[in-house]
Amino acid sequence: MEQLFVGLDVSKEETAICVRTQSGMVKSAFKKPTDPDTIYRALMCELEHIQCVVLETGRMANWLYSELSQRGLPIVCIDARQAHAVLSQMHNKTDKNDAAMLAELARTGFYKRIEVKSRVSQERRALLRAREVAIKSRLNVENTIRGLLASFGIRLPKYLKTYDQRVRKALEGQTDLMRIILPLLHLRTEALRQAAALTKDMMRQARMDETCHRLMTIPGIGAVSAVTYIATIDTPDRFAQSRSVGAYIGLTSRKYQSGDVDYSGRISRRGDQMLRTVLYEAANSLLCRVKSGPGQHLKDWAIAIKKRTSHKKAVVALARKLAVIMHAIWKDGTEFEPREA
Incomplete structure (x- = not known):
């Protein structure tokens, strides 16, 4: 039997389910109550042929992802922004059509996988x-x-x-x-x-938390910043390079290039707003309130940027650097090592 691909359009009360074959034909489409056991029983007869089950991020995505994963379904959570860009191309917006398009994304592999937090x-x-x-x-x-x-x-x-x-x-x-x-x-x-x-x-x-203790050795980073960072990143292995964390939380500038036009804009503000805010506050505290000490070289680096640009841009740059340092310390199992200014 050919492989099957499933799309789940989740709402509070009901979940629309669409099953597609490898050739793209819709094998079945139906609705079930939003309950992991009910959904699993509905797909259980085809379990050995199901290659991928796709649902988009949302309020109930974390819970449903964890429950269905424990039951052995090969489930993938995808970026809702990307899913919306595809689903918005349909003339008629219905739960049935959304589930069908999600199943099509599962079949083609045209999606961005999202890491679901523990x-x-x-x-x-x-x-x-x-x-x-x-x-x-x-x-x-x-x-x-x-x-x-x-x-x-x-x-x-x-x-x-x-x-x-x-x-x-x-x-x-x-x-x-x-x-x-x-x-x-x-x-x-x-x-x-x-x-x-x-x-x-x-x-x-x-x-x-031992990791929190190590992160709090960084000047400007307190308990709130450390706990927020760990809860948001979840595991350091998500990023091969520490500098990728800055882009993940929206602290890197936008890039636009088309033909002869090529410029960088403001920061993207993508990712988690809570962590971005906490890191900005920590960077501002380090720049304005922390006196000379272990983090003086970081402060001097940010002050140099402030002289060339503005206070806010210097704080954003310092927040991004703190995010990178925190990831490196978490991944390496080390503590902050101060340098001479």
Whole structure:
């Protein structure tokens, strides 16, 4: 029997499945509930002939990929941007047609394979994302309180230590406003408490991870940067060369060349935004706050770029260099070795 290729168009409730033969003919097309066991049973009778099962990245892709891989299906997760470029060529957008085109990609091999992160890395990223949401919630509430009070001409006093004390002092004698603002103040307190608990959990994981300890020997890299880097990259063997990490997280400039036109643009901003932001903050801290020490040669290198271009470009270049150094240290099992400036 000829080889078979399967496309899965995954949605929250149902998954459209299309099975193509090696000659490109559609052998079967149907829908099943988005459940690994149900999908596996639907394909089990053809398992020995299935060469490739393709699904695109999405909210449920990591979970479905892991579950189907454990059941022995030769599954591949592909870049959703590339899949969208192909699927958008169809006149009629349906789940059935999407699954058929994904099966065609599996048959032709015209796809970019995506490395799916391990369960540990996914859990760490969930922790980091939850911590980020808690911190942003606190900032959002503070800005809302400040804006509401300003609309009534009320300014927060500066001589009190805590934000809570300043708000309560400003609300003295404002009975109606107090009923509106105090619930927001309680919401801020709870956000602070949850952010602290999530930060404590993250710090515990950083202390228990030997790789985090080695990455934190790099000036400017703290627990947040180290944990975010490890959770995003997952394994250093993904990249043959350390310098490829900079392109992976979108810190390299775009390139456009056509005929006589050839220029480099701004950074691509592709890849993981959370890691890119964390590395930018670490580089900015190293450039502006870290005093003379082990990382002085890195700081001097970035300062030289700053003199030629701008502060932001120097920080981006330093962030890219930090990403490369972190990968090399992780892969080699070494620690940061300072050099004389």
